[in-house]
Amino acid sequence: MRVLGIETSCDETGVALYDSEQGLLADALYSQVEMHAEYGGVVPELASRDHVRKLIPLIREVMADAGLALSDIDAIAYTAGPGLIGALMVGASTGRALALSLGIPAIAVHHMEGHLLAPMLEETPPAFPFVALLVSGGHTQLVKVEGIGRYSLLGESLDDAAGEAFDKAAKMLGLDYPGGPLIAKLAQKGDRSRFTFPRPMTDRPGLDFSFSGLKTFTLNTVSDQRDAQGNIDPQTLADIAAAFEEAVVDTLAIKCRRAIQQTSYRQLVIAGGVSANARLREKLAAVMQKERAKLFYARPRFCTDNGAMIAFAGCQRLLAGQQSDLTILARPRWPMDTLPAI
Ligand code: KG4
Ligand code: ZN
Numbered sequence: 001m002r003v004l005g006i007e008t009s010c011d012e013t014g015v016a017l018y019d020s021e022q023g024l025l026a027d028a029l030y031s032q033v034e035m036h037a038e039y040g041g042v043v044p045e046l047a048s049r050d051h052v053r054k055l056i057p058l059i060r061e062v063m064a065d066a067g068l069a070l071s072d073i074d075a076i077a078y079t080a081g082p083g084l085i086g087a088l089m090v091g092a093s094t095g096r097a098l099a100l101s102l103g104i105p106a107i108a109v110h111h112m113e114g115h116l117l118a119p120m121l122e123e124t125p126p127a128f129p130f131v132a133l134l135v136s137g138g139h140t141q142l143v144k145v146e147g148i149g150r151y152s153l154l155g156e157s158l159d160d161a162a163g164e165a166f167d168k169a170a171k172m173l174g175l176d177y178p179g180g181p182l183i184a185k186l187a188q189k190g191d192r193s194r195f196t197f198p199r200p201m202t203d204r205p206g207l208d209f210s211f212s213g214l215k216t217f218t219l220n221t222v223s224d225q226r227d228a229q230g231n232i233d234p235q236t237l238a239d240i241a242a243a244f245e246e247a248v249v250d251t252l253a254i255k256c257r258r259a260i261q262q263t264s265y266r267q268l269v270i271a272g273g274v275s276a277n278a279r280l281r282e283k284l285a286a287v288m289q290k291e292r293a294k295l296f297y298a299r300p301r302f303c304t305d306n307g308a309m310i311a312f313a314g315c316q317r318l319l320a321g322q323q324s325d326l327t328i329l330a331r332p333r334w335p336m337d338t339l340p341a342i
Contacts, residue, residue, distance in 0.1 A: 097328075184277055
């Protein structure tokens, strides 16, 4: 089965063609980050308009790359949520309409399920059951995964998501949006031990997270380090970036270890934008080795938003006989544990 995947939930337009027999045939991505960087974050209306401009050219590009015609597609998978309503509507209406005109099924895909399954596009995929850490700009969740649509929430962030914390801390350090990759880059030049940031909620049992305190701690540290003229030494900024990254990574690693111990599962999957973080991968690999568990993640390009994960997730559900009706489905909020099992 050949599935065209469409992702437009936030600030990336992603399109991909996935074949259940041959794997990924083509994928294309257009990132709007430069446009939003000017405003320090995603401007929803600008995001929607840019998806309108880019989506059809990207679909053409993917079809040309694969050397196939639209009539060679068996189904269309589009991201129906969660995300920005205007942005979602672009992919949902285009995907649904294209499927109708081609006389093929469409399936509405949950964006976080897409992230969660993205590591299965890699050469050595995880096998069910496993524990998943979903860490994106909008979500931080630990999930027990027994199969597709068989998800139990083990813990989640009570306030900011991990990616959101990276983005906010980056702003305080004078870095652009999105801040995660920029903090990671700056942190490489930093001394990780000069400042010690808190590891929130690790001193009590449980698998929930809280990152908003780290934000305040970062702000206070930056203010303390300014000289009388309000300037701050570049090395100090790098040291703060390193201490911040270390605190987030450590906190995530402590909770992942607990989740592995609690479930007795021997596989941890990390997914979503923050799973591209090299320090997180390094630390979790060491922790999982101690637990005799294996760590799985997608290539960096498929950690952040992309069309391949949507094509893949949609394909799995379509193969199980599921499909969506003619509704153009766009749900800004959509709890993942309400999805049907296959
Ligand atoms: O999954 P994603 O592309 O979009 C959402 O669904 O939210 O995640 C984007 C988030 C942003 O907050 C970004 O700063 C963060 O992922 N991110 C990173 C890294 N790359 C992306 N955070 C830390 N380190 C990275 N290397
Ligand atoms: Zn995402």
